[in-house]
Amino acid sequence: MRILIVGSGGREHALAWKLSQSPLVDKLYIAPGNGGTAALGENIPIHDDDLPGLTTFAKDNAIDMVVIGPELPLVLGLKEALAHSGIPCFGPNAFAAQLEGSKAFAKTVMRESGVPTAPFRVFDDAKDARLHIAERSMPCVVKADGLAAGKGVVVCSSREEALEAIDEMMVKQVFGKAGERVVIEDALRGEEASFLAFCDGKTIVCMPSSQDHKAVGEGDTGPNTGGMGAYSPAPILPPEDYEMMTDLVIRPIVRHMAAKDNPFVGVLYAGIMFTENGPQVLEYNVRFGDPECQPLLTRLDSDLAEIMTACIEGRLHEIDIRWKAETAICVVMAADGYPRSYPKGMEISGFAEAETVEGVTVFQAGTRPEDGRILASGGRVLGVTALGADLAQAQKRAYEGIEKIHFDKSYFRRDIGDKGLRRMK
Structure with a gap:
């Protein structure tokens, strides 16, 4: 197989590292890649949001499968662009990718499919959002609706902090168009875990649990980042609870997407807060997390190219996916x-x-x-x-x-x- 990996981060290096171990893979291209991926394949100077450039390259180089690492090309519709040229892609289509591309979309889907999540309101107008803050109890969370590289979430302990977050997102637009709409929800207290699953539109195979560390500072202090570290498995979500958690937070979303004629193919990621009232979903991602991908793929004891191909072809049920005990x-x-x-x-x-x-x-x-x-x-x-x-x-x-x-x-x-x-x- 000739595979094109899209992206440039640590996740993409881990994907290239794992895929390079597969006997099915003859050639790896990474667009745009980084210093680590250059040692495993050929870096191609095409940015991950250049859909025409990526599609043309895939056609011209007889690519057998495109593996999309980051969320942006998925939200922009790279899967559809590749499909027009008959090129298989590991990742969901643009409709399903809204689960990550729009916080409002994701929260609405959670409500409609019965997934437990914090009560929320959506605002397109800064004045209305401010009025809501004046009337509601604290603490709360203010989220930019769109993609903000993992940084568009502010946990606010006071009204002043919430008003400042609204001003930064909706007025000053520090996250660009991503902050034109905001979601304001109750702040949940507890410990977080990440729960990912391979999906082929029907079959779901969960991965071991993991735990990310979003805050930049020790003791989970300071502003949120894209992630400062992760480990797997996470003791707060032990293996005996995986099937229950799949039924609670993964299967309802996959069924909902299938019912909308947009079956979810790829990796579905649930960020879960374990509260005194039980697990609540904070967010969904539609790809491997970064840095959760690195420990997960280090533990994966099966052929990743085989798994991805089975997801694309709708036969994930045929694959025996194994994980190292470490x-x-x-x-x-x-x-x-x-x-x-x-x-x-x-x-x-x-x-x-x-x-x-x-x-x-x-x-x-x-x-x-x-x-x-x-x-x-x-x-x-x-x-x-x-x-x-x-x-x-x-x-x-x-x-x-x-x-x-x-x-x-x-x-x-x-x-x-x-x-x-x-x-x-």
Whole structure:
């Protein structure tokens, strides 16, 4: 198979790493890719929102399957563009991708399909949103309706914070058009977990649970990021609860999409808050999470190309998907200042040394190759990922790997996995 992976982050490096292990795969292209993917296939300088460019490349290079990593090309309709040229695509169509592309759409689907979620209101006018804040109790959550790279969610403990969030999103438009509409919902308290599943439109195969760390600071403090680390499995969602959780938060959505004649094909991701009143869905994503993808694919003990092909062809029920018993953890090394302004261009060293630590794989995210060197080019630069017999061993190995990697102005959280360790005690 000749496969084109769309995207440039740590998720896409992990996808290329896993797909390159498949005997079914002859050639990998990654558009636009990064410093890590360049070692596994051929990076193509086409951005992930350039639908005509991606489609033309896929046609001209006899691509057998396109694997879409990030959400933006899915929301824009890359699957449909490829379908016009007869090119199979792993990922949902634009209608189903609204589950991530529009918070209002997702919340409405949850309400219609009976998925537990926080009470909410949708606002297109800043004045109406302000009036609602004046009347409602605190705390609340203000969400930009559209895509905001994982940063368009503000948990507000006071009316002043909520009004400021509305002003930033709807008036100042710090997230562009994504903030023209907002969702305001009750703030849920508890511990989060991520629950992902492979889907072929009918059959659902859940993956092991995982837990992301969104906040930039230790102890889950500071602004939200795209994710500062993740591990799998998450003790708060043990294997004996997977089937129940699938019935509660995955199967109703897949049935709803099928009933709308838009069957969901790809990876469906539920972000769940475990509250005193039971699990509640915070959001849906329509692709592998980043950084959840890295520990999940590190644990996957089956052929990813075979799984993806079966999803596209509607025969996922035929595939035996196996997972390693070990725990995996990914710790993100970022540029200091992320998710706000941050430096770029720092040379990175120590990749080979880090991977001498047993179980460690370094996935590159915000990097670019230049004259035989790897330079930092984004906010989240690397995802140091480790397998271990348990969470404690995996965590120890990941941080040992980090100590061997060097670039100026680097930053990472030192508490990734601590919540899981506390819960296990």
